[in-house]
Amino acid sequence: MTIASQHSSGDILADRRADYARMLAEGGDFSGAGELMEQALEISPGWAAGWFRLAEYAEKAGSVPTAATALRRVLELAPEDPFGAGLRLAVLGAAEVPATPPTRYVEQLFDDYAQRFDAALVEKLEYSVPQKLAALVADGISSERFVHVTDLGCGTGLFGERIRARAGFLEGFDLSANMLAKAREKQVYDRLAQADLSLPPPECGVFATGLAPGRTDLASAADVLMYLGELAPVFEIAFALIAPGGHFAFSVEDAASNETYVLRTSLRYAHGKAYVRRRADEAGFDLLQSRQTVIRMDAGAPVTGRLYLARRR
Template sequence: MTSRDHFVLTKAFHSSGDVIADRRAGYARMLAEGGDHAAAADLMTQALEITPDWAAGWDLLGLYCEKAGDVSGAISAWRHLEALDDNGVFGAGLKLAAHGAGIASDGTAVSYVEALFDQYAPQFERALVDRLGYRVPEMLDDLVQAEMTRLGIESFARALDLGCGTGLMGEKLRAKAAYLEGIDISAAMIAETARKGIYDSLQKAELVATLNGRRADADLVTAADVFIYCGALQPVLAALVPALQPGGLVAFSLEAHDGPEPLFLRPSLRYAHGIDATRDALVLAGLEILRFETAVLRFDRGAPITGMLIVVRKPPLELNAANDGQSDGGDVAA
């Protein structure tokens, strides 16, 4: 099961407002669950002839066409969806871009990601950990612990877990941080993790906007499988670096690809980043690369998804001061 599959949940099955159209959509769903996606698409087409303004119905038709191998039919359905979904909740633009029928945005599709994880929240951990072999929080925590040992860091005063989800990363960080904050775009995810009592504070917010409003107070920031929904890395780093204390660490994961493009939108609607482009972006942001490893992050449709596990550091204040001193001395000597 993939994130694309998860999105066709509660919102997609809201009533069309017509009993006959709803009945046909229900039959279509049963056919799709049985693997007959072509027949499901035919029934959804009939339903949409009755209710042509049903955005969720066009989303379902696109999904069924895609799974039946009818990419042109899926693209047509998503074009109808895009015209009806002003807020972008169904991610029509992303779906079109992933199939070469549009241009992907460089930033987060906020409405889509929020709706996706609001619906995904109740089954999030079971799907990721049990079905998809997800181990990113554990792997990132191992890297953070190794750097703590190497740098002589006993604990962090204030840690910030971006895209905290249901707290899988937070569970690893709790013993390492005196104060642990969680931020997530999904209210349902926040509600799930609040029950666990892991974090000292939780906030529903879009991460770039939140980081832009912070002072430099975090000495650890984590983002486990979060930036894969954010698009270009540079705007995220530009907001993140000022929120870090000098010497602060950032640990995060990205999906990787080997192509020449710095950014690639997968059919899963997650972004994959180029390895060399990622290194360049980190250096350009003024961050010191401490760890940069590739690993299998999870499985998707039975195939391993290779990604990057990264730990970087904002230069310590004393290094900046030392450099300033050297510069001043040089000017005087000149």
């Protein structure tokens, strides 16, 4: 279910047509669903979520121009783009791939997902990054215990649970308030706060008042970088955060080795190995280990990713 299906137009007639459109779509008649959504939008032309739903139906019906026009209308009505319309335009080939997704889209996505995140990701999608990344840290770093660990994009705390026993102090940052609330319930973190890893270090929230640079000897980013295209900002954050000689463990979805980053139809980014190495080196990191692995299932197919362990120079 997308965010578009959660919003009413505010007009009972438009909503009724949209409901009929949804039923047609559920039955596989996307052309008919699109026609009914167009009727709903004639009644309520300022309904951004309705235009996004029309784009979904049009795309599934094979009408890319109609979908692209509807998505552009979404962006006019909702410039902060909580629907990810700009990403969808890029996937359709109707716009350039953005360097980062809209902050409001990512925040809304994970706020909506928080309640069912652990069950959906671990049990249904066989998500395995937290345990595999923790194993990479255990194999690659001889220290039995870290004084300070920072979990960037901590989500509900799946990696935090696996590193807690080795962390003297464990802090987590995430863009989603609802994800942070779920992490707080687990009581494994010493500090939790919001942060936006797409922003430069002074603005991201990781260095808010009282949170000093160079304070951590291990930082992690488990299943986070696939929601960023350009990786320079997050490497800058990690470099400022980690003490010299400290480590950064992170995962990406794997693109071809000669690619920089690509936007998949899942609206997640995949990154090429050479690009990751270059960005890490430019930021002041040496890559120590890289492991290719299946990180999750998606629509019944395995998604290949890569786990990295880097050391700050």
